[in-house]
Amino acid sequence: MTTRPARTTLGTTGPATSAIGLGLMGMSDLYGPADEAESIATVHAALDAGVTLLDTGDFYGMGHNELLLHEALRGRDRESVQISVKYGAQRGPDNSWLGYDASPAATKASLAYSLRRLRTDYIDVYRPARLDPKVPIEETVGAIADLVKAGWVRHIGLSEVGAATLRRAAAVHPISDLQIEYSLISRTLEAEVLPTARELGIGITAYGVLSRGLLSGHWRPDTEIAATDFRGHSPRFQGDNLTHNLALVEALRAIAEARGASVAQVAIAWVASRGSDIVPLVGARRRDRLTEALGALDVQLSAADLAAIEAAVPAGSAAGDRYAAAQMAGLDSER
Template sequence: MNTRILGTDGPAVSSLGLGLMGMSDLYGPADEAESIATVHAALDAGLTLLDTGDFYGMGHNELLLRDALRGRSRENAVISVKFGGLRDALGGWNGYDGRPAAVKNFLAYSLRRLGTDHIDIYRPARLDPDVPIEETVGAIAEMVQAGLVRHIGLSEVGADSLRRAQAVHPIADLQIEYSLLSRGIEESILPTARELGIGITAYGVLSRGLLSGHWNRDRELTAQDFRGISPRFQGDNLDRNLALVEALRKIAEAKGATVAQIAIAWVAAQGGDIVPLVGARRRERLSEALGAEAVSLTEADLAAIEQAVPAGAAAGTRYAAPLMNHLDSER
């Protein structure tokens, strides 16, 4: 697999990353054995960037990743961990904690659950509105000095927060949603990241399945699947978004590719400083996503994609209103 560099001073990673969240949380039931087999298949294919969060399944996701990496070379995995999300025993959400003491506490537990002596990229999942970003990043910087963290990342922050964080310590990458249906970063966040030498790890490249080419109007969702409250999956919004997918399908068929592969390839084509994260939970879906590596988009292809799914075409916001309020990137 090809590699890309995250930011000016960040690590070299595979040109696609694997997001593990759905293996533990928020997308309904997942098969643990198949999840581990999918991580193994990713590593065998040369995929190195593995993204998790300490609050995914309240620690389950990190434990799953530890099991998946057992017997594998630690140096072949670039582990990215988000922290700060506060949960309760029933899976509820209680805000975010970015206090320096909390940062060090979260890190200690992640290192133990992952069974590793360092985390390659450590990042707050969201900004804590009660804690200046300088304090949160400064605490992670101390952990870099201690050798427990290799690089600092951020997630879902705006241009001003990027500048403030970078002034404290070099930031390797910004993890943020970016897809054909979510292009808000193009106005100011992406240019600022590039000015500062900060890479982008793009999650939601398939818009939580909408752009997979496999979604249909009649799909039933479990109570644990947060897409059941996601605006883009509701009523007329879903119909309008699926119509965009069908327009994209025509382009994919002409290229001998799948809709998912075209959507992933489009994100990758937006710049060599962008690494798409795919949230495959099964080997079948991983194999399809990896096929995007072989999809080369010409200028004519990109123009056709833009016409089929222009910026701002998505119906509905990417999160429900209460969750949107946590996004510094949307302010």
């Protein structure tokens, strides 16, 4: 029987939550077709297993993901879950990306629509999806702080921002957590962002712990990528890069099999081992994948295991950036 997740808090000022969370993006968008009934069943299975942190975004399927989450939570105790919402990404009716708007007016308008779609009176953690280069972070955080005072938001989070931005934001209002990609092959936050977050008492909610499925142990060189799956344009899934990266996965597989675990479980357990202030988000869209991911809770990595993992997949060993060049250029966390 899989261990139930421990309880933790997001940073020193954030909400109490499960020590592992469920990311819902793939249930609506960006990873190709998903089965809505299975998605809802997966959310139910996560809740029944003790996962209470649910992460969504108002631009995931242009509102579909929030509507799906509302349906999944129907009849559940609202106070028993923590809903994290990202906002700010602007999209067209053709699914195109139009930039970001985290201005005070857009911040408050976006929240109004999220509250309506989710059919809730408050959001536990509200965060801009990216730094809006047109708007000082102080103005964005100040607008969310107004929503906290009004009771519509309980905690302020950030996503994919760098150390300097973290400091400026925290000077305006306490920040509960920073959502940022963190996996065995995405470790740039370790240099400056993670130490700064820890200095400021800001937790980390780590998404991409399986690097978009690359570290799942299930991806193959001939895996078909749907036209609507953004991995078809991701550098790490292209040509020689993919060949190189899958070789890293095979090295990790040898370690996992020696431990009686799957590749995915070891990859998730590695992220969890980086500190009690780090909460991994798993992006399971199906119950079987969720069960596998939660099995990471039973994987205790020894010092010898961690050393073997580090030798097999050292920092910086991945081929290709985690996003295409245009998207990388807009990441404050990578500057």
